[in-house]
Amino acid sequence: MTNTPAQNAFGTINVAAILAESAARRPEATALIVGGEETTYKELWEQTRAYAGALRERGIGPGDPVAVLIPNVADFARAYYAVLALGGIVVPVHALLKAAEIEFALRDSGAKLLVCAAPLLGEGAAGAGRAEVDVVSVMASEGAGVPARLEAEAAVAVPLESYVPRRPEDTATILYTSGTTGKPKGAIGTHFALMEQVNVLLTGTFDVRAGDTVFGGLPLFHTFGQTCVLNAGLRAGATIVMCPRFTGDAAVEFIHKHGIDVFFGVPTMYAALLEAAKTNPVRPRRLRYGISGGSALPMAILEKFRDVFGAEIHEGYGLTETSPVASFNHVGTKPRPGTIGTPIWGVDIEIARPEVTDRIELLPDGELGELVIRGHNLFKGYLNHPDATAEAVVNGWFRTGDLGTKDSDGYLRILDRKKDMIIRNGYNVYPREIEEVLNEHPEVVSVAVFGVPHETRGQEVAAAIVPTPCSTLTAEELTAFAKTRLAAYKYPRIIEFMTELPLGPSGKVLKRELAAVYGEKSAAATVFHHLAGSTHSPGVIACHF
Template sequence: MLNLSIVLEDSARNTPDGTAIVFGDMRLPYSMIDTVANQVANLLVARGIGRGDKVALACPNLPYFPFVYFGILKAGATVVPLNVLLQSREIAYHLDDSDAKALFCFEGTPELPLGERGRAGFEAAPGCEHFFVLPATPLATESEYGESIWAALGGMASQFETVQTAPDDTAVILYTSGTTGQPKGAELSHQNMLTNALISDRMFPSTDGGDTYLAVLPLFHSFGQTVVMNTGFLRGASVVLMPRFDPAQALSLMLSENVTFFAGVPTMYWAMLTTIHAEGVEVPRSLRVAVAGGASSPVEVLKDFETTFGIGILEGYGLSETSPVASFNQPGRPAKPGTVGTPIWGVEMKLIDGDWKTVEGEGPGEIAIRGHNIMKGYYGRPEATDEVMRDGWFRTGDIGTRDGDGYYSIVDRAKDMIIRGGFNVYPRELEEVLMTHEAVSLAAVVGVAHESHGEEIKAYVIRTPGSAITEEELIAWARNNMAAYKYPRMVEFRDSLPMTATGKILKRELR
């Protein structure tokens, strides 16, 4: 029997007084997180929710998240974490699609009216029976949107006998961003999630005297959930919660809390470095491990970080469907900047073509993955599952290469590839080259429709502060530094680029 909630329960037994969560001035010990999670589990059981039922959670990085997440798991139910930026119509879709019986929803703020959207989404999903509000005011027992969790937990026992789930019972349903069609829910088992946390814990060296994790990646997303919250709790670390990424604030928390472990996406590293160079902010020296994933880091950012912080960024790779970690630049082997390392313990990777045939040598090819981290399938979608799974292998939709030592590099998303005049152009390669220019701070390259070439290449660029380069000058420079069929024919300067809640650049909004 196996239940993912053991990552919390075990630390609550071993270090009940150890700080589990830091949020503003709050310091919450492991024993308290476990107690509130027990009350949540008792509440669910009292409302007729148990093993195999689905419960949705819409909440930013606040202490509520682990309270509710682990309470749902203890009850034997499945957590369905929702992106906090969803609109009401999308919330209703996720509740319907996942067959959620209940929704725990943060009340929201004027900038993020989540309570209002959540309530409307709940009203539009007839199958969802219970709505619990996570109030913005700590311990408030009333809310205009419905029953407050604190009122509902009144009188609930603080002890709970965790439901014994089977290793392949579904622990979490993670919705993929749905760049094509409607979002699909990847079903991840207790074994998928727990094994991924155990291996992440083993892979990242721990700090003498204990670790402090900065949780700025959204916990509703697989990367923040497994690598920060679950791995942090597993090793009894303190997890510092940050609801919205702000580079100056992240650096200040690293300094004040002596953060030893940071996981982020490349745009976060880029933003922190930009802040340090522009504003002369003090560089935190407590950091021992810096991990990047979610997208490939520009090599210029990797170099700058190592020079500035004195440690390298370790890059890994994975997807919601792989729980998420699949490969990593692992301790004990040389890290190769610009690669996503080698497959983690118990996982195999290979390159395939469009017909699932293995591509030998360096590739490029589509990355396929097999191992203990692969999802059970997309919830309620056997056809979609069959498209991406075969003989235990999962095809990722990412194009990669593999060097002689078995290190993988991500070339690009298959669907981001630009076909210009019959030539395949990978945007990431052009972004890397553009970022070597001193006037270019960040670049995103996309294909735009063109009558004779099929697609033309366009670059969106954020300039470095104070630089006055023109579009013509940058295009001329690119022409001298890239093959004739590759260089961008159009450049548009922007002050910012559209990003997802997890900090990935939204190319579909630029096309």
């Protein structure tokens, strides 16, 4: 039977309730800290309602997509919850995109407006102009050439009284995936999936408490920072210390200065944090634990973090399509290093036969296969891509594309992405296994292993290495180190020393870019450092979060 609006009248929900209800419970508590500016929960909700009033004057209402191009500052939270409070759909835009990429996101999502931070107007306004979408700015001073200012419009608009109720299945966000196999796809998140994710994280997964101080360095335009830090942090009544531009030195300073209780990061952030801590070895006062996701955490980093900061890192796993957390080494239970924990409450994760694509064929515990997920945390599908949705969600299970195992206790391990697996001379080589070994070398800060084409072997194993400052490590020395720990078909024959690795919006290493750079260098006969005993001459690839 088809549901009518009347039948759905009592099935209402809105992600904006996170802020509204915390403001009612803890009005004078500090919600956000950005630099020297502190914002209470009461102030943040009042400012959000004022922004919502201004957006309503611009015609934004239920079901309208609004793009948000703002870094990790308070205005991201104000704009995010203002759009949701109106019943609109938030389309977060990666802060480092160029005009053409922004144009694509605006056109594909059907955005009716772009809310853009003044420092990002160069690309943002250009992309919006090409997409014929209006722009309103935040963080801008009055002056010629500045688009309409949302702050000024909010000052004279009638504030929204409260958030608009939505149905559980209504769209709350459209988050664009990184587009590793072509154009990015918009993953549609519902109010129910996002709210239930936060509730489950706080009741039985994380341990974030009212009054905690949480590190806010993960980009808020990405699902990890948006759900696990912003939504979960504010739902708990914590204080989020925002870090607009992450560096290891800034992170160490924040941990000491603000007494961070819970640190959220991806492995590359932990690596940078540990490197910075070498010149600032003071033990933090309150740090209880770290939370890691986004990509596999090397065991060496986990162990170093424990030694340096006296705290454990709890690792989990998820994707944009799973809102994002699907499994976790639950806080309160000793983490099992090398695993991504067990499924969160209400979510099933199993191992399926990867070569069978038209149905889900589950494998017994212990066998290697593709992780598949079902539960309350699944997205609604890919916007404008029904074929991709049908390919990704089969019999109610989301196919992750990640290869791993599940043991008899329900603990999951990830070996690698299906597409990242290297086949050398007919043997399967898993980059993560090699990365774990190379990360054990004391002069290695971070590493990425990837496959490159080879005429006779099919693929060859290559490694991009970021060494410690002033290191004299050579490719020959590192290869000798790997050869004593890895089978002959696994250790890397191609090694490149770099100052930085290319990172995506979530902090994942972009191995496709490394492979592309290798291809370009090969074509130009400037091949990566092979086993010739050469010392490193770092090549620069931009590193951003």
